[in-house]
Amino acid sequence: MSRESLTGMGENISGGRISDSASAVRNRLSPTSGADIVGLFVALLMVLLVLDIVRRLVTGGIAYTKLLEYLWWGLRDAMYIALAAVGLSMTYSILQFANFSHGDLITTGAFGGWAAAYLVGGWGLASVGELVLVRATSGGVSPGQVGLQVFASPLAILIGMVVAGAVTVLVALAIDRLVYKRMRDQGGISMLIASVGVALALRYFLAVIFTNRKRGVTATAPDVGPFTAHELTLVIIAFALIVGLHLLLQRTKLGKSMRAMADNKDLALITGIPTERVITATWIIGAAFAGISGYLIVLDRGSVSINLGWFLLLLIFAAVILGGIGSIYGALVGSLIIGMTVNVSLIWLPSDLAKVSAFILMILILVFKPNGLLGGVETT
Amino acid sequence: MTLLDVANLDSGYGDLQIINGVDMQVGDGEYVTIVGPNGAGKSTVMKSVFGLTTYMGGSIEFKGTEISGYRPEEIISTGIGYVPQSDNVFPSMSVMENLEMGAYILDEVPQERIDRIFDRFPILEERRQQNAGDLSGGQQQMLAMGRALMLDPDLLLLDEPSAGLAPDLVQDMFDRIDRINDDGTGVLLVEQNAKEALRRCNRGYVLVQGQNRYEDTGDALLADEQVRKDFLGG
Structure with a gap:
């Protein structure tokens, strides 16, 4: 601080009056006014886009049902992003680092869960190895033959989901014990870099077991009204889990101690909150949600690959940062915005560019509100 | 009876030793103040009692039990x-939840304690559903004290409770500490506002560079020519 002001003074002295007035002008054009302009621009853009949607609806440029479909897809994507985002946000606020291995926890859940679902639902149809490795090799049994879909084999799907959560929790706790626990006092940057290493290690470990072949997994389920059965399952389960988490955070002693620790770690320690137990609970909830998210994404998309979580991680980070990193409720809001943006922008953009629009929106909002939408308002 | 008996304490942070052979006692229900220049280790003594520093030697007895090495x-x-000096509330949690966290180690939140704290600090009852982060500085300080009183402690450690308060609130804060002490709670206070603290307390310690320099009753320290000149600004 003092050094900066000293060099600033030096410049002014050497530059004389001219640089004095120049810096005065710079001060008047402070960052806030720049952010205000961006904010105004974003708001104006939103209004224009909404008006354009209305125009297209009226002139028939876009069908009413098409818009509803995009909104539904937006909600669907928001739900699985949210499941993963709350966990990422919780590890950020309670363990104080950005966990880049969170995406590969999603992949872990996807493979672990579907291995279990295949074993239960496909028992006797193929060798145990082929089932547990979720069709690692081409040829052999096909997804249609195993016939896993919510109506035909609800039990297998349910067991798979529970296993997806459980396996991911075990993997996350093991990684915490092996890596992060030893680094608790090391600071966010070291842990972030370690987590990138963990992400790669975990992904290639999974690739060694399950191979890196992208393959179909589920059978097609009959539609429920305008929705596919599997996306409906995803939305309902994710919604239930998020409501459950909300009740946990607001009503239970564990949830309150998690919020307390996210708020003020030192004070939590002084209050007698057993911080390691809270950290364990954080991993359990965050990892279970990530694993179930991965499992449900595969249920919806019908296929699984080793890059599932890694490719998703950037969108999840966008949602978390947009909502205000460290804020669980912010992560939910951010997920909804990202999910909706990615899909509603299909009205104007080809699908390849839809994700770009989400990131551009994120950048614009961050310029306007650097702490994210709910950042600094509500830490948890 | 001696409530807290710190003898020949050495402590610090990591390899850095800050406290060097400090002795300090707080009697049952006594009000003791630690004063001294910046960096004298006043807060560090307090943190050491609470197990938040690196213990390096000496003893800390509380009610006759050695507590050095205990976890918080x-x-x-x-x-x-x-009550730490700053960041002493959970900002995104309600006033009520902050008080509940004060009783975390109990299985049930003791409602009668909450009632008594609301009697003591009526403004907290008025604001009980508000987030602690939305309270004023003085109200946050009251909430922090309320939180620490949830377990009805025998000894309350207060680290600069008047720091950052508007001048008219400082006297109010000291009055509240008096009342807590009147109800029988022992108080160990670290204060920048040394004159006022010494006026209010039973006994005081002057700490310099992590060592005891003077100890006496508050009034005697206030009257001492040398103490006044060196530490109380004349």
């Missing part, structure tokens, strides 16, 4: 409450 959650249950 064990120290709380022996009957010591601690």
Whole structure:
């Protein structure tokens, strides 16, 4: 601080009056006014886009049902992003680092869960190895033959989901014990870099077991009204889990101690909150949600690959940062915005560019509100 | 009876030793102030009692039990409450939830304690559903004290409770500490506002560079020519 002001003074002295007035002008054009302009621009853009949607609806440029479909897809994507985002946000606020291995926890859940679902639902149809490795090799049994879909084999799907959560929790706790626990006092940057290493290690470990072949997994389920059965399952389960988490955070002693620790770690320690137990609970909830998210994404998309979580991680980070990193409720809001943006922008953009629009929106909002939408308002 | 007996304490942070052979006693229900220049280790003594520093030697007895090496959650249950100087509330949690966190180590939140704290600090009852982060500085300080009083401690450690308060609130804060002490709670206070603190307390310690320099009753320290000249600004 003092050094900066000293060099600033030096410049002014050497530059004389001219640089004095120049810096005065710079001060008047402070960052806030720049952010205000961006904010105004974003708001104006939103209004224009909404008006354009209305125009297209009226002139028939876009069908009413098409818009509803995009909104539904937006909600669907928001739900699985949210499941993963709350966990990422919780590890950020309670363990104080950005966990880049969170995406590969999603992949872990996807493979672990579907291995279990295949074993239960496909028992006797193929060798145990082929089932547990979720069709690692081409040829052999096909997804249609195993016939896993919510109506035909609800039990297998349910067991798979529970296993997806459980396996991911075990993997996350093991990684915490092996890596992060030893680094608790090391600071966010070291842990972030370690987590990138963990992400790669975990992904290639999974690739060694399950191979890196992208393959179909589920059978097609009959539609429920305008929705596919599997996306409906995803939305309902994710919604239930998020409501459950909300009740946990607001009503239970564990949830309150998690919020307390996210708020003020030192004070939590002084209050007698057993911080390691809270950290364990954080991993359990965050990892279970990530694993179930991965499992449900595969249920919806019908296929699984080793890059599932890694490719998703950037969108999840966008949602978390947009909502205000460290804020669980912010992560939910951010997920909804990202999910909706990615899909509603299909009205104007080809699908390849839809994700770009989400990131551009994120950048614009961050310029306007650097702490994210709910950042600094509500830490948890 | 001696409540807290710190003898020949050495402590610090990591390899850095800050406290060098400090002795300090707080009697049952006594009001003791630690004063001294910046960097004298006043807050560090307090943190050491609460197990938040690196212990390097000496003894800390509370009610006759050696508590050096105890973890904070064990120290709380022996009957010591601690209010840190800053960041002493959970900002995104409600006033009520902050008080509940004060009783974390109990299975049930004791409603009668909450009622008594609301009697003591009526403004907290008025604001009980508000987030602590939305309270004023003085109200946050009251909430922090309320939180520390949830377990009805025998000894309350207060680290500069008047720091950052508007001048008219400082006297109010000291009055509240008096009342807490009148109800029988022992108080160990670290204060920048040394004159006022010494006026109010039973006894005081002057700490310099992590060592005891003077100790006496508050009035005697205030009257001491040398103490006044060196530490109280004349």
